[in-house]
Amino acid sequence: MVKVGIPRALLYYQYYPAWKTFFEELGAETVVSQPTNQAIFACGNERAVAETCLPVKIFFGHVISLADKCDYMFIPAVRSMGDKAYNCSKFLGLPDMSKALVPECPPILDPEIDLNKGQRHLFQVIYNNVGRYFTSDKGKVKKAIERSREASLAYRQRTCDEGLSYVEAIEGKHHRCEGEARSNLGGSDSNPYKRLKVAVIGHPYVVYDDFISHRLISRLESMGAGIFSPEQVPPETLDMCMARLVGNAHWSFEAEIVGAGECYLEAGVGGIISVAVFACGPDSMMLDMVRHSAGNIGTPFLQLSLDEHTSAGGLITRLEAFIDMVRRKKACV
């Protein structure tokens, strides 16, 4: 069976179930790289230019680690997922940068995705740049696109309905508290160690990459925090909250991060942790808006800026101090 490599980085967290479904419909198998480790980081860091942000350096490390394990590498250039909101320009350059920096990479399947250009354009791009390598049957490619869209909607529905993180949903986990989604901020919880409600907002490829975030989520949970994340909020609610705070979106991630921050503030979360990476332009501008909003209503807000030099020790100290502050603000329900 033909193997398609999918780097466990960047858009993997949001779209892996859709991509897996798409390739399986075409009779191919997907191969995902290991979770980020020191070796993957070192490979990517060695080849990327110094100014590149950490998640993109790590992306190249994943491409290198998969290069000898697959027949094709899937690296779409995702410009926009619609509504005239665009991804950071780094996403557009991924296929070309990968070709230049990873010459040992197998052929790259590199459709440029821009949903603003309509369905017909989308089909042509996907057929020409991906589908035709697996079949000449256009109907089969159309069906694969449709199934992939359904898988994407079902995935998002699960994270909302069951209060799961992207990673938990990909791993097929079920919500730990039976019958109560974690996104239900007002819900009761009999376990006193789960009663601090903390929202963590940031790119999923930063928050859920344990190498970048130093196991942020599990550390917070072990400190007694129940975690709320953007993917647990329905997309339409995120859009509404984002529009209230910043008006029209320009970057795709605004709704997910800024909208989630505003939504959780309105719902009375105990504290907010924003997670950005050093040298990320979009993050530095947008997360500040949530910080102001939290300040206006006195909700504790912690801003983390991570890079390859961040030490776990320093991070833990800040998290402990923050959790202590949330606890003292009587955020427990």
Ligand code: SF4
């Ligand atoms: S949004 Fe920021 S972290 Fe993400 S790829 Fe762009 S610069 Fe890097």
